[in-house]
Amino acid sequence: MSQVNQSKFSVKGVNRRQFLATSAKAGCAMGLLGMGITAVAKQSAQLDPLAIRPPGALSEDDFLSACVRCGLCVEACPYDTLKLARWFEGAATGTPYFTARTIPCEMCEDIPCVKACPSGSLDHELTDIDQSKMGIAVLIDEKNCLNFKGLRCDVCYRVCPLIDDAITLEMQHNNRSDHHAMFLPTVNSDSCTGCGKCEHVCVLEEAAIRVLPAHIALGKTAAHDTYINTEETTLEMLNKGLEL
Amino acid sequence: MSHSKNNTLKKPGFAQAAIDELGWWQAHKFLFLRRLSQVSVFAMFAIGPWFGLWLLKGNLSASELLSVVPLSDPLASLQVLLTGHIPELSLILGAVIIALFYALLGGRVFCSWVCPVNMVTDLASWLRRKMNLPRTSEMPRNLRYYLLALVLILPVLTGMTVWEWVNPVPVLYRAVLFSAGSGLWILAAIFLLDLFISERAWCGHLCPTGALFALLGKASPVKVSAVNAKDCDNCMDCFDVCPERQVLKPALRGQQPMITDSDCTQCGRCIDVCAQRVFQYQNRIALKAENNQ
Numbered sequence: 224m225s226q227v228n229q230s231k232f233s234v235k236g237v238n239r240r241q242f243l244a245t246s247a248k249a250g251c252a253m254g255l256l257g258m259g260i261t262a263v264a265k266q267s268a269q270l271d272p273l274a275i276r277p278p279g280a281l282s283e284d285d286f287l288s289a290c291v292r293c294g295l296c297v298e299a300c301p302y303d304t305l306k307l308a309r310w311f312e313g314a315a316t317g318t319p320y321f322t323a324r325t326i327p328c329e330m331c332e333d334i335p336c337v338k339a340c341p342s343g344s345l346d347h348e349l350t351d352i353d354q355s356k357m358g359i360a361v362l363i364d365e366k367n368c369l370n371f372k373g374l375r376c377d378v379c380y381r382v383c384p385l386i387d388d389a390i391t392l393e394m395q396h397n398n399r400s401d402h403h404a405m406f407l408p409t410v411n412s413d414s415c416t417g418c419g420k421c422e423h424v425c426v427l428e429e430a431a432i433r434v435l436p437a438h439i440a441l442g443k444t445a446a447h448d449t450y451i452n453t454e455e456t457t458l459e460m461l462n463k464g465l466e467l
Numbered sequence: 468m469s470h471s472k473n474n475t476l477k478k479p480g481f482a483q484a485a486i487d488e489l490g491w492w493q494a495h496k497f498l499f500l501r502r503l504s505q506v507s508v509f510a511m512f513a514i515g516p517w518f519g520l521w522l523l524k525g526n527l528s529a530s531e532l533l534s535v536v537p538l539s540d541p542l543a544s545l546q547v548l549l550t551g552h553i554p555e556l557s558l559i560l561g562a563v564i565i566a567l568f569y570a571l572l573g574g575r576v577f578c579s580w581v582c583p584v585n586m587v588t589d590l591a592s593w594l595r596r597k598m599n600l601p602r603t604s605e606m607p608r609n610l611r612y613y614l615l616a617l618v619l620i621l622p623v624l625t626g627m628t629v630w631e632w633v634n635p636v637p638v639l640y641r642a643v644l645f646s647a648g649s650g651l652w653i654l655a656a657i658f659l660l661d662l663f664i665s666e667r668a669w670c671g672h673l674c675p676t677g678a679l680f681a682l683l684g685k686a687s688p689v690k691v692s693a694v695n696a697k698d699c700d701n702c703m704d705c706f707d708v709c710p711e712r713q714v715l716k717p718a719l720r721g722q723q724p725m726i727t728d729s730d731c732t733q734c735g736r737c738i739d740v741c742a743q744r745v746f747q748y749q750n751r752i753a754l755k756a757e758n759n760q
Contacts, residue, residue, distance in 0.1 A: 249610055253617040257629075261621060264629045287627045288550035291543045291558065292637065293529035294645050298515060307641060310649040316632055317528075317641055317650070341529045341537055341558040342547055 267315055272435055274313035274320040275358045275417060277305055278328065279337040279349035283436070289344035292317030299339035302329045323419020323434045328357060330384050330418050353385065358417030359440035360390070360410045360432055368431040373397045373405050379421035379432050380408050389414040390421060408432065412441060481596055482704050484742035497735030504580045509640070516644055526640040527582075528631070529561060537561035540637075542618065542679050546630060549622040566683055574684015578670060578677045579710075579734035583639040587654050588670045588710075591661035596707065603665045608713060608730065611678035618675045635669070636676050670732075671710050681729040688751040691733060692725040693718035698743040705737035705746070725749065 237245075270276075270283055277296050280286050296319050297305040304326045308314035313322075319336075321328065330352045337345040349355055360379075362368060369376035370392075383390040392406040408421075410432075419434040485494040492499075512530070514520040524531045529539035539561030547554050569577050579585055594600075621629040635653045642648040657669045670677055693699070699719055706712045714728040715737065738746040 245607060249607065249613045252610070253613045256614070257617050257621055260633055261625055261629050264625070264627055264632045267632070268627065284626065285552065288622070289547055289552040289554060291528045291539065291547060291628070292631055292641075293525040293539070294641070295525040295529065295531060297645060298521075298524050307645040307647050309647040310652065312649070317637070317647065339524075339531075341531075341539060341555050341561060343552070343555040343558075347555060 264315070267311075270315075270320075270436060271313045272439055273322060273324070273433070274308070275323055275328075275419060275434055275436065276314075277319050277321070277336045277345055278330075278334055278352060278355035278357055278416075279340075279345040279347070280357070281344055281346060283438075286318070286344050287315055289342045290318050291342045291344075292319075293341065294319070295339040295341060296336035296345060299335040301331065301335065302326060304328055305336060321419070323358075323417075323422040324430055325423075327419035327423040328417075330355075330416065353416060355416045355418075356437055358419070358434040358436050359412045360415050360417065360419070360421050360434050361440050362408055362410060362432045363435075364429075364431040367427055368408070369426070370406055370408055373399060373403055375406060376426060377406065377408070378424050378426055382420045382424045384418060384420065385414050385416065389416065481707055482740040484702060485704065485740045488742040489744075494739050497739050501580050501734060502586070505583060505586060508581050509583065509643075512640060512644060526644060527637045529558060536564065538565055540676070541566045541683070542615075542676050543628065543631060543634075545619060545679075546622045546628040549619055550626050550628060569680055570683045570687060571689075572684075573687040573689040573731075573733045574680040574682065574729055575677055575732040576684070576689075577680045578674075579732035582636055582670075582676070584635050584654065584657065584674070585670060585732075587658050588661045588667065591658050592667060592708075592710070594662055595666055600662075600666075606665055606668060606672045608672055608711075610672050611674055611681075614673055615675040615678040630675070634676070635674075667710050677732075685729045687729075688753075689733065690725050690727060690749055690751060691718075691731060691735065691737065691746055692749040693745050694724055694747055694749070695743065695745045696721050696724055699745050700743055702742070704740040704742075708736045708740050710734065710736075719745075725751070 268283075268287055276283075276286060277300075281289060292307065294307050297307055304321045305319045306321060308316055308318050308320055310316045314320040332352060334349065334352050334355075337347060337349055340347070362379075365371045377392065380386060380390045380392055389411055391409050391411065393409045395405045395407055397403040397405045417434045417437075421432045422430045422434050425432055482494055508523075511523045512526065514522060515524055521534065522532070523538075524534065525538075527540060528543045529537070531537055537557035537560050539558050541562045544554070544558050544562035547558065618630040621627075633653060635657055638650045638653050642651050660668045665672070693715075696719055705715055705719075709715055710732055711728070711730045714726050714731045717728070718724055718726045733748070735746075735748065738748070
């Protein structure tokens, strides 16, 4: 053991062969570990459709690059809306999100959560909360929505911070009674901020209107669509021909 | 002291000499002060959500002192930069402040005086000693630098701060301050790893945060020094308790009294458990100034 290592390559009693062998082993171990945690990260990077990011959040990919998971936005939120995700639920562990059905975003005018964010994963360019796009409300279940049954529930419409803009009531003939009207809550996706107040207050046991992340809620016209500048006409034409 | 039957060693129990010689308090002084420091830092964060006294907001990944001074984990900030995202200035500033602070105070001071994981791994190590578990085969100490390299390469490859999924450092704070307790499995895994598989595995061999702080603290003036190495009676108590026992050898062999290896966490346990008062904290710069006079 006490033999003097005379190799001119030896440093601190480690020769080149040993050095290469240990480096290779450590390198392989790190490669395996890296693949492992990347797999875990990729798998849980998928955002639960009902987990909504705070106002000003970058797109999910960019958000996961930027967020350091410090919780400053959570502590800045005066309404306890925001939570840091736990393992095995909702969003990537430690990142902020909220569940609209539990506590929606109250849309503070000074947007304290965005101001608190040190990483810029909540975009500081957002200064008008009405411009935020946390998600898009979607009236997802027309069958159970009371207004679609001809009743005047209207709760989602009444509570909307951008009433008559983000949600409107569209009058339609009631075919069931044949002489009443139906007032259908209709979300304008250009104005909806995704605050989730409509989902929060929906009187049904399970909400008929839900806030979904924009990438799930919105369709997108194909780039080659020649009607791209007459979108509304196109949609109207299509909708008339479709059985709902 | 009564003779214990299954104690086959000639010497008394661990650190008994120091306790007899210096008293219980002196033999546990820095251990106590470290726990006090770890708990105090945690309390400064916790009194916010608990009592509405906002001294420190956030957690160990990034925080705000008195709503003014940004502080952030250099490792997390580096990862963000390496994903290609340009963060707000406050994150960079916070990382620089923390980096300078620990560069001055001794890099791995973070590990032994602040990091909550240290309490978990110290507990595992204490249990190993109490249960007289045999020595395990040692992993290479420089694995942490490989892991650090991995942690910094993954954001470049994946565009995500992958390490933050499993990073154990912010887990306890997140669990208590943000009621995200399900992440505690990471700490449980580290505890079991340290207790049954390989002693001091996490903090002493693997942790990339510790590795980064070790690099940051290379030039730090604060060091532990074996000023009375000639009094050492080879009782080995410091070796038993030291989380980085390889750093003690050069100092005790008299090559140079100061422990300059930046893997030293400056925990001061060697100072505590030594009946011969071999070790003490020293300030390199002050020492140099004295010698020059």
